[in-house]
Amino acid sequence: MEPPLSIEEAAQRTGLSAHTLRYYERIGLIAAVARAAGGQRRYAAADLAWLAFLTRLRTTRMPIQKMRLFAQLRSTGDATVPARRAMLQTHLAEVQADISAMQQAAQALQDKIAHYQALEAAASAPPHKNTTPKKESNHG
Amino acid sequence: MEPPLSIEEAAQRTGLSAHTLRYYERIGLIAAVARAAGGQRRYAAADLAWLAFLTRLRTTRMPIQKMRLFAQLRSTGDATVPARRAMLQTHLAEVQADISAMQQAAQALQDKIAHYQALEAAASAPPHKNTTPKKESNHG
């Protein structure tokens, strides 16, 4: 049992700001966090684990509304496990589509970079018979 | 030479809305498009190619400000090729980092899904000596 963390410590552990932690609590992304005597928040290990999962969902661009729904299901107990699994499966499919779109786009970037490198090489190379650049790109 | 396209046709080809096409032009993401007699926009093949490249940049989440900078460099001619290449290389590195973060997160999703499937299987299986679930997840 590690001691619970203050909001600022929790912020550092999760990579979120204290503002954002309060915001997430306000909108119901995380359940009410335990409080110290004076009303200050104290984050337990379970809170941090949930926040870590939320940040992973965020990495995959899950919209906050969906995360809220997921959090709500989670809070209502094990009966919602199938629904939660379904949500994650649907989301995972979207994420995989997203990843492959990004990979394709990354390939296009690489192609463009290679094209630019070719242009640069041609521009700096000494002019050469039948290799003289007539006209450089005006569409790349 | 294909005939130039109206804004609505260009929208369909690019997957952007006509509103967005006008917006992109307003903010300088695309240069002023040719106009028909009455002032209506006519998109040429080169415009569509540039728009296709922009949508690829968008897929990789390049912010519009950076796209604008890129567009500006492009419009000033071949002297900016090295700068453009540098921009794309920097961006590509970010994109690759992004992709791998998403892949890691996708793996975490898969793990969670598998965990849920195990829970579901345990819940539906007939109780079994020494396999009886004592308590189900309250942190997953």
Added chain:
DNA sequence: GCTTGACTTAGAGTGCGCTCTAACTTCGAC
């Protein structure tokens, strides 16, 4: 007891990337 700094709240503000509106013009079919 005083000070300093971290904490609390409700609510306002921000930046991004569109998205829509209002008022008006133009095009193409009839």
Added chain:
DNA sequence: GTCGAAGTTAGAGCGCACTCTAAGTCAAGC
């Protein structure tokens, strides 16, 4: 020439995900 659809503009509005502010409370060291 009339009509309806599609185009034009400048500018307002929106949804998202924070991010910050103001005014006040609390905790810990001196």
